[in-house]
Each structure stands twice: as C-alpha cells, then as structure tokens.
Amino acid sequence: MVELTRRLPMTMRRLPVSPVALLLAAACVFLVVGSLVSSIFAQQTVAGLGTGIVYGSLALALVLIYRATEVINFAQGEMAMAMVYVAYQLLLWGLSYWEAFFATLAIAFVFGVVVQQVFIRPVQHKSVIAVVIVTVGLFILIDGLVTWKWGADQKFMAAPFGNRIYHIGSVSIARQVVGTIAITLVTVFLLWAFFRFTKLGLGMRAGALRPAAARLVGVRTNALLAVGWGLAAVLGAVAGLMTEPSVYVLQPTLMQPVLLYAFAAAVLGGLESPGGAVVGGLALGVFLNLVGQYWGFATSELSLPIAFAALLIVLLIKPTGLFGHRTVRKV
Amino acid sequence: MRRNAPALVIVAVAVAVVVLLPFGLSGYHQGLAADVAVFLIAILGLNILTGYTGQISIGHGAFMCIGGYTTAIMSHYHDTDLIATLPLAFAVAFACGVVVGIPALRFSGVYLALATFALAVSVPQLPLKFSNFTGGSNGISASRNVSHLWLYVVSWSAAAIAYLLAWLVLRGRTGRAFRAIRDSEVAATSSGVRLSIYKTLAFGISAALAGVAGALLVLETNGFAQPNEFSVTLSLKILVGAAIAGLGSLWGVLAGAAFIALLPNISASAPLIGSAHGQDVAFGLFVIVVMILLPTGVAGLVPRLRRLRAGLD
Numbered sequence: 001m002v003e004l005t006r007r008l009p010m011t012m013r014r015l016p017v018s019p020v021a022l023l024l025a026a027a028c029v030f031l032v033v034g035s036l037v038s039s040i041f042a043q044q045t046v047a048g049l050g051t052g053i054v055y056g057s058l059a060l061a062l063v064l065i066y067r068a069t070e071v072i073n074f075a076q077g078e079m080a081m082a083m084v085y086v087a088y089q090l091l092l093w094g095l096s097y098w099e100a101f102f103a104t105l106a107i108a109f110v111f112g113v114v115v116q117q118v119f120i121r122p123v124q125h126k127s128v129i130a131v132v133i134v135t136v137g138l139f140i141l142i143d144g145l146v147t148w149k150w151g152a153d154q155k156f157m158a159a160p161f162g163n164r165i166y167h168i169g170s171v172s173i174a175r176q177v178v179g180t181i182a183i184t185l186v187t188v189f190l191l192w193a194f195f196r197f198t199k200l201g202l203g204m205r206a207g208a209l210r211p212a213a214a215r216l217v218g219v220r221t222n223a224l225l226a227v228g229w230g231l232a233a234v235l236g237a238v239a240g241l242m243t244e245p246s247v248y249v250l251q252p253t254l255m256q257p258v259l260l261y262a263f264a265a266a267v268l269g270g271l272e273s274p275g276g277a278v279v280g281g282l283a284l285g286v287f288l289n290l291v292g293q294y295w296g297f298a299t300s301e302l303s304l305p306i307a308f309a310a311l312l313i314v315l316l317i318k319p320t321g322l323f324g325h326r327t328v329r330k331v
Numbered sequence: 332m333r334r335n336a337p338a339l340v341i342v343a344v345a346v347a348v349v350v351l352l353p354f355g356l357s358g359y360h361q362g363l364a365a366d367v368a369v370f371l372i373a374i375l376g377l378n379i380l381t382g383y384t385g386q387i388s389i390g391h392g393a394f395m396c397i398g399g400y401t402t403a404i405m406s407h408y409h410d411t412d413l414i415a416t417l418p419l420a421f422a423v424a425f426a427c428g429v430v431v432g433i434p435a436l437r438f439s440g441v442y443l444a445l446a447t448f449a450l451a452v453s454v455p456q457l458p459l460k461f462s463n464f465t466g467g468s469n470g471i472s473a474s475r476n477v478s479h480l481w482l483y484v485v486s487w488s489a490a491a492i493a494y495l496l497a498w499l500v501l502r503g504r505t506g507r508a509f510r511a512i513r514d515s516e517v518a519a520t521s522s523g524v525r526l527s528i529y530k531t532l533a534f535g536i537s538a539a540l541a542g543v544a545g546a547l548l549v550l551e552t553n554g555f556a557q558p559n560e561f562s563v564t565l566s567l568k569i570l571v572g573a574a575i576a577g578l579g580s581l582w583g584v585l586a587g588a589a590f591i592a593l594l595p596n597i598s599a600s601a602p603l604i605g606s607a608h609g610q611d612v613a614f615g616l617f618v619i620v621v622m623i624l625l626p627t628g629v630a631g632l633v634p635r636l637r638r639l640r641a642g643l644d
Contacts (some may be wrong), residue, residue: 133570
C-alpha cells in the first residue's frame, strides 16, 4: 500500500457542543412537539422508531465488520434471512417461539464464525475488493441455498408478540412495535457492555484499531475477527427475526430492502460509529414514515430513492456521515 | 516491438474467432455470445473508473438503465434507427456520469461506493414512478425487433470500438493521469493533475460505456426496457465480472464478461445443478472460489506468465 490512512479524532472543537448533537436535539424536540400536537404524527413516529431500530441493528452489524476489516459485508442481510429460515424450521420441529429465538441466535453465532473462517479468511489479506466480491458471492450462494431448501414461496411464522394494540390517549401502538424496540435495544445494550467491560471486547477493539500492535501484545486478532463475524451474524439474526413479524411473511427476499436501508443508516451514522448506526437507523425509519405520511408525492416506489437522496445530501454536507471522523492522509 | 508480438497475436486470434464464430452458432447461441459483448462493454467502463482511476462504483447498473431507457424511448416515441440510438445512449449516459461525478468528487473510498450503490437502487425505481411515460413495471419496447445475428454483429462491433476507445484513452496522457489519481491523489495533484477534471472525465467515459451496454441489453431482451432488468443484481454482476477480469488491466475483460454471461447458462444445462436455485448456488460458489484462487483476477495471471517466460528464456 502506497497510501497510509490514519484515523484521528477531531480534537479541535470550536463549539462546546457539536453541531450534529444540536441538530439531533432539535429533531427530538420537533418529534416530541409534533407527537403532542397530532396523534397521527405520534403514531407514525413510534412506528418509524420500530422499523428504524431494525435498520439500526443490521447497520450495527455492518459497522462491526467494517471497523474490524474495512469491508462492507454485502451478505449480511442474506445471512440474517437464512437465520430466520432456521428459526422457521425450529418452530416446525415444535419448539416454542422463544426457545427457537435463542437457539437461532446461538446457531447464528456459529454460522458467522464459520463463514469468516471458511470464506473470508483466505482473501482477508489479499485485497479489499477481493473480500467485497467474496461477500457478493456469499449473497448469491446463501440466496440460492435457502431457495433450494425451503422454496421461494411465502411462509408464515408465529407472531412473537401477538396482535395486541395499546392505546395511549388517541394514539394506538401495536405491541409488536414495542416488543421490537425492546428486544433490539436490549441486544444493542448487551453488545455495548460486551465491548466495554469484557477483556475479549477490549481485545476486539484493539484488533480493529491497530491490528499489528494488538498482535504484538498478544491479542489473537484472527480468532477475534471470527468472533466479530459471529456477533454481527447474531445482530443480523435479531434484525431478521424482528423484520419478519412486521412484514407478516417469510420469503428469501425478506432482508434485501432492509439491507439497503441498513447501508443508508450505517453511512448516515458515519460507518465507524456503532452509536451512529443505531441513531442513523432510527432517524431513517422516522423520516421515511413521516415523509410518506405528509408528502403525497412520496409514494412507496419512491421511498428508497428518497432515503438515498437524503443520505446523499447529508454526505455532501458532511462527507463522513454524522458521527464519522475526518481521516488524515499521508502520501 | 518483440515484446508486443505475443499481445498482437492474441488480439488477432481473438478478432478472428469473433468474426468467424457466428457461422458456427445457432441463433440462440449467437444471442448468448452477444451477451458476452454487452457485459464486456460494461466491465470495460467499470474498469476505467474503478481499476484505473481508483474510484469504486457499485452503481453501473444505473447508467445501464439510463442508456437502455434512452434507446427504448427514442425508438418507441421517435422511431429512431436502433443503431443511431447507441451513440445517443453513449451521450446521455456520459452527461449523467459527469453530473454524478461532480458531487462524487467529495466522496472517497467506501463512501463513494455506497453513494453509487444508492444510485443503483434509486434509478430503476424512477420508471415506476413516472409510469405513464416509461410504461412502469411493464416496461417500454423499442419499435422493432432485431435478429440474433444483427445483435451479434452490432454488439461485437460496439465492443471492439469500446475496447479501442478504452485503449486509446488509457495509453496516453489521460490514462497516466487516471493511474496517478488511483495511486495517490495528493501526489497526482502535486504533479499537476487536475483532480476535478480527470475524475469527472473518468466518471463520464465509464458511465457512457455502461450506457451503451445498457442500450444493447435492452435490444437483446426483445427491445424491452424494464426496471427489473436493471436491478441491483446487475450492478453487482458487473462488479463481480470486473473483479474476476482483474482491475487495472484490459487483458482479462473478455474472461470476466464470459464468466458472468455464460456461467448461469452452462450450469443450467449441467446435471444435478440444473434447477434455477442450483444455478445461483453454483454461480455464488464459483465467484468465491475464483476470488480465493485469483484475488487479482484473470489479468493477474499475465504478469505471472511473463515471469514464467522470463524464467524459461
């Protein structure tokens, strides 16, 4: 490599609070005020948070892998979709929903580790583009395997949270939305605690930041990369299992739109910032719901283009996303 | 001159094969061979941008969509001669590429990749929105059909012209500027390469070639331009083809194009994996295996062979 890239946090801050934080605070105030004024607004906001947190958790999976390997995993959504099919199969074999849920997460971890060891590791140190192409290959491969095993027709799964609807004043909120938000938040919190408080998590952070230095002090970076892929697959599986009840049917194409929104969310948050990915996902979910509600032109065909147009505008103003750091290049 | 002799022989053999091939092929196989030419043009375009200038794009399906719809719309509404629509597709896609290239100046690396990906996702949605002009999901058809032989001749002629164009652009001053930008933007600027001009130019040329490929793709699907043809999968396919061909070299382009155009058809007729899903499995596996064995693509074999020959001499 001729070019060395080094990431440095921006230390020069003129404002005591960053403009991004101010902007987010303003957006929160806007949403709260809007929700108090109109119950439709409140309903759309809560539903948007429900879809947004799912985008956020898949975006978080992408960010985890990007931080460790500088590669976007195109197969992330398909890996998640395959795990939903595993859960479907477990349910068919007679497990209860939550037994199947946790069993699937365990399987997802093993699946992620195996994928990294078998497919990614051989190309890991060759070139970034080779790794990206391998993930594209995985995308096609997993899609093909799932369709082969379970068929492309629609399947139905038990709803994890039932069909109850809560009423708060004139605002009605589905129990499923509340459940999705709760489950995803718990997962994200556990992951954060893992990285923050365990020695394994510390080693993974070190390995992502300075691989060579981490190896020198005895961090087994290769093994930890595999663990990273495993954790990303678990996050993806949670996202997949939470997506399925919101679209009601299970198909091999389940996660493809979600993956696209997750890309947008991850980039919006700055690709290197786990918190940014979650905030990006939430922002995207709420934004799309509100735009769809109040702007007649924005029909469902346009929701992807609008998401990406918003993303491009953010990137033009801040080319490294909301929470990204500027990279300093050395020739 | 002696160093170039094997290269000239290879090119001459390739041209001869392409010229003689249609005499031995059935109509269906002529169509397949035309497919190879279409992907060859698209991969050439992507290679100029990603391989030579270092700007990663996952959005070339979008430019193919623009070129394809240009051809279909011109033919449908204005009854333009089909061959005349090809330079038009080139020009329109070139303009779009330049327009995209200007904001892309602000992005680099993975952010650019995702910005272009956004394009690949968004552009095919637009015909659905403006369906009374573009026919929505049913698509829009060109005013006349063409034979397989016509397609073969036109596609391969276009491919030859595109290859020559790419070679001419890349061998001279412009190509040097592109490669300088790829290797180090800072170093390129300090040696007087104007980043903004050359990067947008690379985007333009690259998009223009993709546009022509898209136009030909539309003619190949019975003259129908539909949003489905230009899905994200198409963009990814071209990226896969370019990686298998080998980025930053023109040698492997034919192999990359043949890989993505022919493999699904070959595996369809193979026993055991004949089903549609089996094709996907085989394609995905092949992509992974080729990338693990040849991380620099087929073109990466050329320096290896040269070294081998040098060792023998």
